[in-house]
Amino acid sequence: MAQPKFKAAGEYAQIPLEQVFQQFKTSSAGISGQEATKRLAKFGQNTIQRGHRQSQFKLFIKNFTSLMAILLWVSGIIALFAGMLELAIAIWAVNLINGIFSFWQEHAAQKATDSLRQMLPAYTQVLRDGQQQRVDAADLVPGDIFTIQAGNSISADARLISATGLQVDESALTGESVPESKTVAYQPGDGKFAESNIVYAGTMAASGDAQAIALNTGMATEFGQIAQLTQNQKQNVSPLQKELNHLTQQISLLAILIGVLFFILAIFFVHYPIAKSFIFALGMIVAFIPEGLLPTVTLSLAQGVQRMAKKHALVKDLSSVETLGETTVICSDKTGTLTQNQMTVNHIWLPSGEYKVSGQGYVNNGQIQTDQQPYTFGHNHDLDLLLQISVLNNNTTVKAPQTADKQAKILGTPTEAALIILAEKAQLDLPSLQAKLPRQTEFPFDSERKRMTTIQNDHGQLTAYVKGALDGLLAISTLILDNGQVRPLTEQDRQTILAADKNYAAAGLRSLAVAYRQLPVQQAEWQQADVEQQLTFVGLTIMADPPRPEIYAAVAKCHAANIRIIMVTGDSALTAKSIACKIGITSDQARVVTGDELAAMSDAELKTALSGELIFARVAPEQKYRVVTMLQSMGEVVASTGDGVNDAPALKKADIGIAMGMTGTDVAKDAADMILTDDNFASIVAAIEEGRTVYSNIQKFLLYILNSNLPEAAPSVVFLFSRGLIPLPLTVMQILTVDLGTDMLPALGLGAERSEPGIMAQPPRAHNAHLLNRQLLWKAFGWYGLIAAILSTAGYFIANHVNGWTLATLANSGLDYRQATTMTLATIIFCQIAAALNCRTKRSSVFRIGLFSNRRIIGGIIFEVLLLLALMYQPELQLIFNTAPLRGSEWLYLLAIPIPLILIDEVRKYWSRRRVVTS
Structure with a gap:
């Protein structure tokens, strides 16, 4: 059911809470169960509705209605009317098999995608009829009062009624990896979704607890609105689909023109009857239509999909594989895509010195080390105290992974988790420490103080442990711990501390200050203001969301392949630039454009900016969409990566949308063309290499399949120019035997060829480049095809000569004629054996990659020889295909063909490599 329009949740931020209750006809005790039922009927379920999906029947039919498929259907009909039932059945069978196979592959990919879907939280605690109840989150309605606890996903856009130490991870909406503090009192924030008293559906409570009134549910939430924007996008036709359509038009026009020309020549030049001329012309059309193109393209794509799945990349649509290979720009999110989406401490600053922290990620075997030697807990008083404060003034739990391929589970905030891991690296025994120094009191973190304080009891001695933002904590510190000694905090000390913090900030790192105070007396209750004063400053923990270890090599590969990476993130400008420079995406000269600056830019200004080094920070969902759209208007093939709801519109608009499978939201997964099941950016680079390989293999197939057209057409030319005498x-x-029989399996083997050396050192193909280009046509017709045409025509005359026939006595019937046509057919097949091996590489030597390394091609060659033998020696097949057995001398001619052709082509490839090196 469609929901009535409500105001956006952010518009309720500054309205007095009493007025919000009045508008939603509710109270702090919630609504009644009866009223909830009415509202559910009015507003609909609190779910994200999926966009309209085509029926399975329409998806099935789609695979039989492409331009090439239609061409094959028409070819079969023409053959049927020409009285060639076998030909018609063979062509239609190819179309049917290809369509069914393509549908099955895409259906399997869609099923795998659907299995990843996990929508909003299953249950929510609400107040109804004045009682706490556990209801299905789908039944939550506007006006419901519901409870939020640490670890809960938030089920609706809501206004806070009460909150204690609430921090919300909004990365799914904003891309910002650090949780936002939320309070009942309104405070404006930086960027969209930043109101302090509003929480949003699809985000998660990292710590604390709260009560809230549901404002918008389902598709009326910000989460739902972005999903709707995504669903309303039209599906773009992939570059490969466009290119195949273009190729089909070219081939169709060429085949029909040649057919018409030969039809006219047969009637007026050879004086053939119209019926015979039509069948003759049909043979020429069949010769020039690559009937195996669709199955080979489909199989090449399917094999690419399977290889990518093994590399943790799930492709939902076959044509997306090749689109990846054309990518010229990757618009990448930062958090969870380029970085690990987990805060990690990498430095500790103390008045006595700086410490570097070794190891990244959630591991238990790392160590804190100085430049000289490893460090373990218990060897440095100042460092020990910092670690002790960090883990005791902490409400987060980190559960170790159960298996090697799993990540640790965090119950709390990433920042506090980083401190826990820091202590584990120093081999601190946390359970023993917690037992020795139990917590007596806590003053939770809030956005005004920007700090958290706990009071620990050490056998009657109370000590306040404080951690938080440096500016606020330094203001209430009067002492400093320096080499185990406490002394007054001087102005010079303050300047030294602030200078160190500024240097870390310039590197995109975040600091968290640590201090303590020994309380003078034992008392049951303490007031916050009495505790948070006269602190002793201990030091800083410096942390960041680190880049993925494999990202450096992945970025370098992209640059080598002339693929630009543009970071488009909701994170801060300073952090975004620091990460981009660190991992090599941009240089230090890159321009950073914030969301506010982007909003003020005209399209012309944005286009100019996109021509140089650029980073986008603090951008809203619609702005990511605008960046992708502008790049496409500039002729770029754009891949957009992301994991949050905010990424979904850009994912949908991009030529190839790539979502994260582990941390990605369901809206992002639905919008994407590809899902990374390991959230690894390096998998994108591997996928791009596969995409380039698929395109290259399709060209190799075209070269192989087209080079047989000339020897297939040459006999008809001989017939015409002899005016029917020959x-x-x-x-x-x-001809059909070659196209659908002997050529098919080797061609499919070319579709499975591995990446040729150096494929990622080349730029993406030009946007206006075509599969069928001049170089390919020259190789197909002027080189491989011409040689095969000469040899096959010679084979025909050799067979006639062996039989004692002369030009004056040639006949078009009888055993000797069938032997001659069989010789022509066999010569073409043996030329194709050499061509199948030659076409495996463009410039590299086929011996370098291994002459017999592609088992599919070798199997195809064996099959075509066996098929030729069957056509020669099976009486039933002899009758259908007009064939006959060959003599021993003719077999010697055939066997002498492949090796010289391979060696001649090796010489051509050698000179081709030389030209590239010298140029």
Whole structure:
């Protein structure tokens, strides 16, 4: 059911709470169960509705209605009317098999994608009829009062009624990895979704607890609005689909023109009857239509999908594989994509010195070390105290991973988790420490104080442990711990501390200050103001969301392949630039454009900015969409990565949308064309390499399949120019034998060829480049095809010569004629054996990659030889295909063909490599 329009949740931030209750006709005791039922009927369920999906029947039919498929259907109909039932059945069978296979592959990918879906939280605690109740989150309605606890996903856009130490991870909406503090009192924030008293559906409570009134649910939430924007996007036609359509048009026009030309020549030049001329022309059309194109393209894509799945990349649509290979720009989110989405302490600053922290990620075997030697807890008083405060003034639990391939589970905030891991690296025994110094009192973190304080009891001696933002904590500190001694905090000390913090900030790092105070007396209750004063400053923990270890090599590969990476993140400008420079995406000269600056830019200004080094920070969802759209208007093929709801519109708009499977939201996964099941940016680079390989393999297939067209057409040319004196050296059914029989398996083997050396050192193909280009046509017709045409025509005359026939006595029937056409067919097949091996590489030597390393091609060659033998020696097949057995001398001619052709082509490739090196 469609929801009535409500105001955006942020518009309720400054309205007095009593007025909010009045507007939603509710109170702090909640609504009644009866009223909840009415509202559920009015507003609909609190779920994210999926966009309209095509029926399975329409998806099935789609695979039989492409331009190439239609061309094959028409070819079969023409063959049927020409009285060639076998030809019609063979062509239609190819179309059917290809369509079914393609549908099955895409259906399997869609099922795998659907299995990743996990929508909003299953249950929510609400107040109804004045009682706390556990209800399905889908039944939450506007006006409900519900409870939020640490670790809970938030089920609706809501206004806070009460909150204690609440911090919310809004990275799914904003891309910001650090949780936001939330309070009942309104405070404006930086950017969208930053109101302090509003929480949003799809985000998660990192710590604390709260009560809130539901404002918007389901598709009316900000989460739902972004999902709707995504669903309303039209599906773009992939570059490969466009190119295949273009190729089909080219080939169709070429085949029809040649067919018409030969039809006219057969009637007026050879004086053939119209019916015979039509069948003759049909043979030429069949010769020039690559019937195996669709199955080979489909299989190449499917094999690419399977190889990518093994590398943790799930592709939802087959054509997306090749689109990746054309990518010229990657618009990448930062948090969870380029970085690990987990805060890690990498430095500790103390008045006595700086410490570097070794190891990254959630591991238990790392150590804190100085430049000289490893450090373990118990060897440095100042450092020990900092670690002790960090873990006792802490409400987060880190559960170790159960298996090696799993991440640790955090119950709390990433910042506090980083402190826990820091202590574990120093081998601190946390359970023993907590037992020795139990907590007596806590003053939770809030956004005004920007600090948290706990009081620990050490056998009657009370000590306040404080951690928080440096500016506020330094203001209430009067002492400093320096080499185990406490002394007054001087102005010079303050300047030294602030200078160190500024240097870390310039590197995109975050600091957390630590201090303590020994309380003078034992008392049951303490007031916050009495405790948080006259503190002793201990030091700083310096942390960041670190880049993924494999990201450096992945970025370098992108640069080598002439692929730009543009960071588009909701994080701060300073952090974004620091990460971008650190991992090599940009230089230090890159311009950082914030969301506010982007909003003020005209399209012309944005286009100019996108021509240089650029980073986008603090951007809203619609702005990511605008960046992708502008890049596409500039002729770029854009891949957009992300994991949050805020990324979904850009993912949908991009030529290839890439979502994170582990941390990604369901809206992002639905919008994407590809899902990384390991959230690894390096998998994108591997996928791009696969995409380039698929495109290269399709070109290799085209080269292989087209080079047989010339020897297939040459006999008809001989027939025409002899004005019918020389009988047709090749029949229509024999032409089809090459196209659908002997050529098919080696061609499919080319579709499975591995990446050629150096494929990622080349730029993406030009946007206006075509599969069928001049270089490919020259190789197909002017090199491989010409050689095969000469040899096959020679084979025809050799067979006739062996039989004692002369030009004047050639006949178009009888055993000797069938032997001659069989010789033509066999020569083409043996030329194709050499071509299958030659086409495996463009410039590299086929011996370098291993002459027999592609088992599919070797199997295809064996199959085509066996098929040729069956056509020669099976009486039933002899009758259908007009064939006959060959003599021993003719077999010697055939066996002498492949090796010289391979060696000749190796010489050509050698000179081709030399030209590239010298140029």
